[in-house]
Amino acid sequence: MTEDSDKPKDEAGAADDELSEAELAQLDAEPALSALLKRSLAEPEDALPEPARDELLLASVQKKLRKRSKGKFYGDGWSTTQSRLNYALIAAVMLVTIVAVYLALGPTGFSLR
Amino acid sequence: MALPDELEAKLIERLAARDERAFNELVQTYGRRVSALVLRMLGNKAEAEDLTQEVFVQVFKAIGTFRGESKLSTWIYRIAVNLCKNRSKYLRVRRAGEQDELEAVAERVPLGEARRANVAVIERPDEALGGKQVEKIVQDAIQKIEPTFRECLILRDVEELSYEEIEQITGLAAGTVKSRIFRARAQLKEIVERELGEKIG
Numbered sequence: 001m002t003e004d005s006d007k008p009k010d011e012a013g014a015a016d017d018e019l020s021e022a023e024l025a026q027l028d029a030e031p032a033l034s035a036l037l038k039r040s041l042a043e044p045e046d047a048l049p050e051p052a053r054d055e056l057l058l059a060s061v062q063k064k065l066r067k068r069s070k071g072k073f074y075g076d077g078w079s080t081t082q083s084r085l086n087y088a089l090i091a092a093v094m095l096v097t098i099v100a101v102y103l104a105l106g107p108t109g110f111s112l113r
Numbered sequence: 114m115a116l117p118d119e120l121e122a123k124l125i126e127r128l129a130a131r132d133e134r135a136f137n138e139l140v141q142t143y144g145r146r147v148s149a150l151v152l153r154m155l156g157n158k159a160e161a162e163d164l165t166q167e168v169f170v171q172v173f174k175a176i177g178t179f180r181g182e183s184k185l186s187t188w189i190y191r192i193a194v195n196l197c198k199n200r201s202k203y204l205r206v207r208r209a210g211e212q213d214e215l216e217a218v219a220e221r222v223p224l225g226e227a228r229r230a231n232v233a234v235i236e237r238p239d240e241a242l243g244g245k246q247v248e249k250i251v252q253d254a255i256q257k258i259e260p261t262f263r264e265c266l267i268l269r270d271v272e273e274l275s276y277e278e279i280e281q282i283t284g285l286a287a288g289t290v291k292s293r294i295f296r297a298r299a300q301l302k303e304i305v306e307r308e309l310g311e312k313i314g
Contacts, residue, residue, distance in 0.1 A: 018288040019295055027295055033302055033313055034270040040251035041153045041271045050145065057144045058137060060162075061169045068170065074133060 116142065121185050128176045140169050143186065147193050153267050154197040155204070156256045164200050168193045183281050191282045194264055201260050247309065254304040262297035269294050 019027070028034075066074040116124065127135035147168050152161035171192050179188055255263060268279045279290050306312055 017292055019292050023295055024291065027291055030298065030302075030313075033298055033305075036247070036251055036305075036313065037255065037266070037270050037301065040248040041255065041267070043149045043152075053148075054141055054144055057148065057162075057165060057169075058140045060166045061140055061173075062137075064166055064170050065173055073131070073173075 116185070122181075125176070125179065125181065125185060128173075129179075136169075136173055139172070143189055144169070146186075147189060150190065150193055150267070150272060151197055153255075153271055154194070154264060155200060156252065157204070160200060160204065164193075164196055168196055171196065187278060187281050190268075191284075194268075194282055197264070198260065250308045251301075251305055254301055254308065257304055258297055258300040262293045262300060265290055265293040266297035266301070270298075 062074040069075070124135055124139065128139060144165070148161065148165040151164050151168065152158060155161050155164065168189065172189055175192070179185070183191075255267070258266070265279060265283065265285070268274045268282060269276070274282070276287060276290055279285070280287055283290065285293070302313060
């Protein structure tokens, strides 16, 4: 199957034999083995806390996408590290700076003399 | 792990529009589950980390083709399972190659050194078969069973998915899914009991 399709295919599936009535009855009859498997494959404790692992995964995926899209995605360096809030903050700071410069140097500005 | 339908529809819409922040949300929502599934399937942390990233790269590339015939989570799981299959195949071939190299090296190692090496790997006799060791035996055993059986068993017993969800993810018929789970448990039980030297359950 390709990942492009919603419809999965498994050619080997057709060759699998069906279970007999007796086997079907036994299918979920051994909870001890399932419990042991679940316990054994429980998510291992990691040196990194979960939020840090999430961040690391996201950063790695972004890096791969940036590289493979030749910078088309996640290419500006902002979207990978900053939230939209920073854009607003920078815009506000710029606005205040422009107003201050205008007040200082514009027609009504303060004179040094 | 699934999002509510309404939220999922909005997320898919934003993803299809290549909204990078939507994709960040997707990775944050599904990353942990995908990462755990991949690790269970492959049994190798470094490979699992790399493959988890690859799953999301594929999701990003293919999101435009997602037609909503299944849940988004099921679709992501399907991509993960398929990539795991391919990676497992690749790793088996690579391991076989490494084994050949090891055997070639072993033939060149002097007998005395080989004896010392053997002594070093014998388990300490004071180590009892504790819970951790039993878990290790099961972890090793799951990697020894037929890969096509293993994926169904993990999806059922560890991920706790329904038979219908497993059918959707693997593309197998209902009878085949049940048959593979049954055979997988039988193989696993046999290997674990042989290693433990006692019956389970």
